[in-house]
Amino acid sequence: MNNYIIFVYCVYLPIALxxxxxxxxxxxxxxxxxxxxxxxxxxxxxxxxxxxYEVGFYLxxxxxxxxxxxxxxxxxxxxxxxxxxxxxxxxFLAMFLGAMVFFNLYMxxxxxxxxxxxxxxxxxxxxxxxxxxxxxxx
Amino acid sequence: xxxxxxxxxxxxxIIGLAVTFFVGRDLHRKGYYLIxxxxxxxxxxxxxxxxxxxxxxxxxxxxxxxxxxxxGEINSLIxxxxxxxxxxxxxxxxxxxxxxxxxxxxxxxxxxxxxIIQFFNH
Numbered sequence: 534m535n536n537y538i539i540f541v542y543c544v545y546l547p548i549a550l551x552x553x554x555x556x557x558x559x560x561x562x563x564x565x566x567x568x569x570x571x572x573x574x575x576x577x578x579x580x581x582x583x584x585x586y587e588v589g590f591y592l593x594x595x596x597x598x599x600x601x602x603x604x605x606x607x608x609x610x611x612x613x614x615x616x617x618x619x620x621x622x623x624x625f626l627a628m629f630l631g632a633m634v635f636f637n638l639y640m641x642x643x644x645x646x647x648x649x650x651x652x653x654x655x656x657x658x659x660x661x662x663x664x665x666x667x668x669x670x671x
Numbered sequence: 672x673x674x675x676x677x678x679x680x681x682x683x684x685i686i687g688l689a690v691t692f693f694v695g696r697d698l699h700r701k702g703y704y705l706i707x708x709x710x711x712x713x714x715x716x717x718x719x720x721x722x723x724x725x726x727x728x729x730x731x732x733x734x735x736x737x738x739x740x741x742x743g744e745i746n747s748l749i750x751x752x753x754x755x756x757x758x759x760x761x762x763x764x765x766x767x768x769x770x771x772x773x774x775x776x777x778x779x780x781x782x783x784x785x786x787i788i789q790f791f792n793h
Contacts, residue, residue, distance in 0.1 A: 581701035592767030600760030
């Protein structure tokens with residue numbers, strides 16, 4: 534019975550690590566484009582912000598995966614339970630990862646929308662000021 | 672019986688301190704550009720960055736050493752793995768939320784950049 538529990542841990546941990554790693558890598562490789570647009574093509578800031586968010590993503594997801602790992606409160610752990618418990622745990626972890634990715638995606642779109650709005654406002658103000666200056670000089 | 676507790680403490684300390692150290696180094700390196708964007712002055716940025724790093728280390732190492740004490744009774748390998756995983760998960764979660772909180776604060780502050788620069792110049 535104890536051997537089954539340790540076996541479940543040994544399967545769960547690598548799957549959780551690999552899943553988190555791949556999801557984070559794929560998501561943040563593509564988020565860089567958004568970051569560039571949000572920060573007005575400033576490469577330094579976009580790169581560092583992207584990297585910092587990636588580290589935060591890793592920490593939160595690995596923290597959740599470890600926090601959620603406990604299974605010894607199951608009584609009479611059998612061979613069948615190995616499959617059931619494993620699939621339940623990994624499924625919930627995958628759903629959590631998906632929710633985090635969608636939340637981050639929402640934040641990215643919101644940031645893009647806001648920065649576009651700010652840029653349009655600034656351009657409008659600049660145009661208005663330069664026109665006022667021209668008419669003043671003339 | 673006491674051996675499990677000892678192993679648990681050692682593993683917890685090593686993982687906690689290593690994660691704190693590496694995440695802090697990362698923040699220190701990459702956060703430089705964010706603070707530079709905020710203050711636009713290199714010496715000042717360097718100072719603030721170092722102070723933030725030290726505060727971060729103090730806070731996290733304090734948290735790790737406080738939570739080290741009450742790990743509870745441990746009688747088997749399974750219990751050890753569980754308690755350790757819950758503890759380390761909590762540390763990682765705390766670190767991640769602090770990390771994201773820092774970035775969001777810097778981004779919020781950079782919206783009022785001009786006011787801050789004025790404040791420090793006068």
